[in-house]
Amino acid sequence: MNNNHKPTTDTAAPTLKRRGFLGGLLAAAAGGALATIATPGQAAARAEVALDRAKWAARNHEMVAQMIAEHGKLAAGYQSSKRPYAVFDWDNTSIMNDCEEALLMHQINTLSFKLTPAEFSAITRQNVPPGPFSKDFKNAAGEVVDLEAICADLDADYAFLYANYKGMAGSKSLEEVSATPEFQDFRAKLYYLYEAVNDTHGVAVGYPWVIYFFANMSVAEVSALAEASNDAALGAALTKVKYTSPAQRPGRAGVVSVSHFHGIRLCTEIATLMDALRRNGIDVYVCTASLEEVVAVFATHPKYGYHVSRDNIIGLRLERNGQVLRNAYLKDWPLTWGPGKTVAIRQVLVAQKGYGPLFVAGDSDGDYDMLRDFPETRYGFIVNRMKNGKIGELSKLAAEQINAGRPRFLLQGRQESTGNWLPAEASIKYGKTAPQLLTS
Numbered sequence: 001m002n003n004n005h006k007p008t009t010d011t012a013a014p015t016l017k018r019r020g021f022l023g024g025l026l027a028a029a030a031g032g033a034l035a036t037i038a039t040p041g042q043a044a045a046r047a048e049v050a051l052d053r054a055k056w057a058a059r060n061h062e063m064v065a066q067m068i069a070e071h072g073k074l075a076a077g078y079q080s081s082k083r084p085y086a087v088f089d090w091d092n093t094s095i096m097n098d099c100e101e102a103l104l105m106h107q108i109n110t111l112s113f114k115l116t117p118a119e120f121s122a123i124t125r126q127n128v129p130p131g132p133f134s135k136d137f138k139n140a141a142g143e144v145v146d147l148e149a150i151c152a153d154l155d156a157d158y159a160f161l162y163a164n165y166k167g168m169a170g171s172k173s174l175e176e177v178s179a180t181p182e183f184q185d186f187r188a189k190l191y192y193l194y195e196a197v198n199d200t201h202g203v204a205v206g207y208p209w210v211i212y213f214f215a216n217m218s219v220a221e222v223s224a225l226a227e228a229s230n231d232a233a234l235g236a237a238l239t240k241v242k243y244t245s246p247a248q249r250p251g252r253a254g255v256v257s258v259s260h261f262h263g264i265r266l267c268t269e270i271a272t273l274m275d276a277l278r279r280n281g282i283d284v285y286v287c288t289a290s291l292e293e294v295v296a297v298f299a300t301h302p303k304y305g306y307h308v309s310r311d312n313i314i315g316l317r318l319e320r321n322g323q324v325l326r327n328a329y330l331k332d333w334p335l336t337w338g339p340g341k342t343v344a345i346r347q348v349l350v351a352q353k354g355y356g357p358l359f360v361a362g363d364s365d366g367d368y369d370m371l372r373d374f375p376e377t378r379y380g381f382i383v384n385r386m387k388n389g390k391i392g393e394l395s396k397l398a399a400e401q402i403n404a405g406r407p408r409f410l411l412q413g414r415q416e417s418t419g420n421w422l423p424a425e426a427s428i429k430y431g432k433t434a435p436q437l438l439t440s
Contacts, residue, residue: 001091001100001207001289001337001366048074049280052272055421059402060381060410064273064359067378071358073281085283086359087345087370088270090295090315093363093383094306096238096265096419099230099298100290104194104210105260106229108187111167111174114216117159123212123327124151124193127205133196139254140244146253150193153251157186181246188245192258203289203337203366211291211316212327219293219323226297230264230304238263238419240430261430265419270361271305282358284308287345288315289337289366314344341370350374365389371409380409384427386439399425399437411437 049068053061069075071084091098107113113120125147132146139145160182164170170177177183198206214222244257274284286308288295292315299308317330334340334347350356356374360367363383368390371380382391382398394409401407402425413422416430426435 001098001203049276051276052269054269054272055423056269057410057412057423057425060412060425063379063407063410064381067359068276068280068282071282071378072277078281080281082353082355083281083283084358085285085349085353086274086277086361087285087287087349087357088274088360089362089364089367089370090286090288090299091290092385093267093361093367094270094286095267095298096414096416097233097261097263098290099226099233099264100210100294101194101260102233102262102264103226103229103294104213105191105262106232107213107225108190109178110225110228111161111165111177111183112225113168113213114221115213117155117162119215119327120158120162121151121155123209123215124154124190126209126212126327128197128209129201129205133200136199137192137196137256139256141254143254145192145196145256149252149254150189150196150256153249153253154186154189154193156251157182157189161186181249184243185245185249185251188243188256188258189253191243191260192245192256195258204335207289207316207335207337208329211318214291214318214325215327217325219320219325222291222293222325223297226294227301230298233262233264234266236263238265238417238430263419266304267419267421268305269421271307274306274308277359278307283312285312285314285349285357287336287341287370288313289335289341291316291318314348337366339369341367342373345370345374362391363387364391367391368394379407382409382411384411384413384425384437386427386429386436388439392439395438 049065051065088094130147132144137145162168164172165177240259240261242259245255277284286299292313295315296310296313298304299306300310315336317333319326319328319330334343336344356376359379360371360377361381362371363385398409398411411425413424413427415422415428426437428435
């Protein structure tokens with residue numbers, strides 16, 4: 001999952017004012033990548049590593065190609081027994097948008113749950129502190145929504161759907177039950193609850209909570225569901241949709257509204273970078289705040305083009321009964337978000353190899369720690385989402401280092417309406433037309 005907490009807010013981290021950088025820096029980055037002049041040696045190195053030019057900011061491409069040439073298998077001093085490695089975040093770094101959030105909406109829309117009403121009811125409340133959510137989570141009447149009220153409404157909705165949908169205990173088709181006010185209430189309120197839990201109580205509560213809904217599914221069933229969700233999202237338009245619960249079914253929580261950013265896009269530049277790294281003797285890993293099995297489908301399946309080894313995926317983990325997932329987070333395994341990503345990398349990779357990653361890529365607060373914690377890291381590479389908070393601090397450093405000969409952080413622009421990278425450090429936010437280097 002995408003780390004900030006995700007969709008469109010920056011409430012998980014303090015807002016910082018952006019001062020003290022050159023106005024000309026903004027103009028240059030907004031107008032396109034800053035010009036770089038490759039020396040003959042740099043040009044040869046870039047050709048040698050064969051890193052696709054695509055839509056990279058020109059300077060970023062030059063720097064990363066040079067890094068591969070200096071540390072890859074053709075470099076003097078390269079040791080095959082001490083292979084360098086790179087670590088990538090997944091959601092909103094390796095792809096556009098968030099595959100775990102897309103899967104939650106797909107799971108809701110297809111009613112893909114293997115839970116009795118009693119099990120579903122327990123999971124909606126599992127490890128979530130009781131009481132009202134933050135003041136941002138109000139109903140249409142302006143009242144702050146509380147956990148028990150919205151869970152009571154979801155209990156009633158799910159009991160109806162369970163009794164009527166033929167995929168559960170009933171006889172009606174998905175099309176038939178999807179037309180009911182109970183389903184429309186269920187969709188709006190369950191996704192609203194996901195947002196409310198994360199933004200009120202933080203990802204330490206919310207990220208394990210949302211994957212508990214896979215309880216009683218086998219790994220194969222979750223993988224098949226994730227693949228179907230990926231394919232649907234790749235074929236869908238990139239658009240923000242507002243869902244409002246039916247007025248005729250206010251329940252205890254009242255009428256609520258929530259938005260979901262539909263659609264996912266592959267990132268050609270990340271896929272070809274991963275390929276270039278592997279061809280040059282640099283291993284590729286993914287460290288994600290989504291369920292490990294969910295990201296593994298995307299990162300490993302040949303049809304998506306990333307070709308990451310399954311053993312190289314590090315993410316959230318659930319307890320299992322054999323191959324069946326349980327609604328319990330794996331004991332003694334870190335939450336792979338923020339500081340937990342650094343803990344997991346040290347526990348899985350540094351403990352085995354004896355050194356940290358050469359290259360780390362991320363996009364949000366959940367990646368802040370791993371982007372900066374390892375002295376061996378040549379570049380912390382930031383997909384520019386113009387965020388505040390901790391990632392905003394690193395983005396500002398990257399902006400200040402655009403003219404530096406050996407920067408520590410690189411900032412890469414993207415256009416959110418298409419999901420494509422831009423050949424610049426600045427990005428264009430969804431619904432906007434002007435490129436922007438940093439959040440105002």
